[in-house]
Amino acid sequence: MARAPSCDKMGLRKGPWAPEEDQILISYIQKYGHANWRKLPKQAGLVRCGKSCRLRWINYLRPDIKRGNFTLEEEETIIKLHEVLGNRWSAIAAILPGRTDNEIKNVWHTHLKKRLKQYQTKPDTKRNPKSKSEMKCESSNCISRSQSESGDSSSITGNILSSTEVSGKTPMSPQPSSSEVSSITDATTAITGRKANNMDIKAVNMGCWESFWSDALSADNSSAISLNFEGVNDGFQSHQVPSSSVDVMEPDYEYGQNLDDAMEFWYDLFIKAGGEEELIKAF
DNA sequence: AATAGAGCCAACCGCCAGCTG
DNA sequence: CCAGCTGGCGGTTGGCTCTAT
Incomplete structure (x- = not known):
């Protein structure tokens, strides 16, 4: 495959970006977007290669970049x-x-x-x-629980992630691309320790895992119990689990204080309810 | 105050996979 | 099916800043 000449071979600027260049790039992307990185610098009037522009935007200029030290x-x-x-x-x-x-x-x-x-x-x-x-x-927006040491599938991992955390897209985005699916798969595996399935991908795509699980489980919520636990950013969120498909319940269980406990209990219920097949049916 | 070395980070490079004509 | 193009990724590096002497 023929390689595109590198930036220096084309007489393009390299090295640190000047504030004026940043400004040009920002205002161009705000106006026209970045459909084609290769054509962008020429159209925007930048003496940079497209790759350099893309990198600068992605790593530094994007509005949703969080600056500062890592917590x-x-x-x-x-x-x-x-x-x-x-x-x-x-x-x-x-x-x-x-x-x-x-x-x-x-x-x-x-x-x-x-x-x-x-x-x-x-x-x-x-x-x-x-x-x-x-x-x-242990972070507030990323919960994972191990599979039990004995390999018992009844303690499947739990997870809470918003769609933007997984795919970088806002909720209700269109079908994810193959690379996004790969991200979701990676994220699922990383967080839950299990392989991602189509449901996870669909869940991320339609909004977020939380609401997906909640919606799916509450499809049969005529006699549902509620699980309240600390949500990602905004206090408490309610999730419905169909009690009709659960054999054992602990009504006095304290859900509200500890997200880990809530998720553990939630997933135990989920497995007792028939696991994934049940969820697929409910959905 | 000057200098050397270490640490840090923005940016580059080259490869690869996916898309398109 | 194939070749070229493009975006995305991980590894690496150059240069700036900080710290110790």
């Missing part, structure tokens, strides 16, 4: 996801809203790798590295 939660999430995904930075970035793969890669190489090494040499000092099976994302 402890974000760093923990990266470490845990890296245990599962390895150097698949874009897949990790898909789960951390507002963060770019480049940023995550940099943080990993500059901070986290070192920190992990320290933990491994002094396992009791700060963080006790968990095995994959113990993976548990």
Whole structure:
């Protein structure tokens, strides 16, 4: 395949972007979008290659970029996801809203790798590295529970992610592209420890996993119980589980205080209700 | 105050997969 | 089916900043 000449071979500017260039790029994209990165610089009047423009936009100029230091939660999430995904930075970035793969890669190489090494040499000092099976994302918007050590499928992993966290798209976006599906698959595997299925992809596409599960389960909610747990950003959210398909319930269970507990209980119910097949029917 | 070394991060490079004609 | 084009990805690097001496 013929390769496009690199930027310097075409006499294009390289290196750090000037504020004026940023401004040109921003206003062009705001006006016309970025349908074709290769043509964009010429049309916008920039002496850069399309690739450079794309990178600048994605990594720095996009309005939804979160600047500033990574929080402890974000760093923990990266470490845990890296245990599962390895150097698949874009897949990790898909789960951390507002963060770019480049940023995550940099943080990993500059901070986290070192920190992990320290933990491994002094396992009791700060963080006790968990095995994959113990993976548990503790951030408020990313919950994961391990499959039981015995391999019992009744403790399938739970997860809460908004669509934007997984696919980078706003809710009710059109059909995901193959690359987005791959992101969703990666994210599902990373967070839940299980393989993504079409339902996950559909769920992400139609809104978010939370509401998907909720809607699906409440399709038969004539005698439903409610699970209340702390939501992503906004306090408490209610989820309905059809009690008709559940053999055992604990009505006095405290759901509201601990999201992990709620999710554990929720997923136990889900499995008792017949697992995925039941969900497919309900949906 | 000057200098060297380390750390950090924006940006580049080259490869690859998916799309299109 | 094929070749070319494009966007996306991960690895790497150059240069700026910070810190120690």
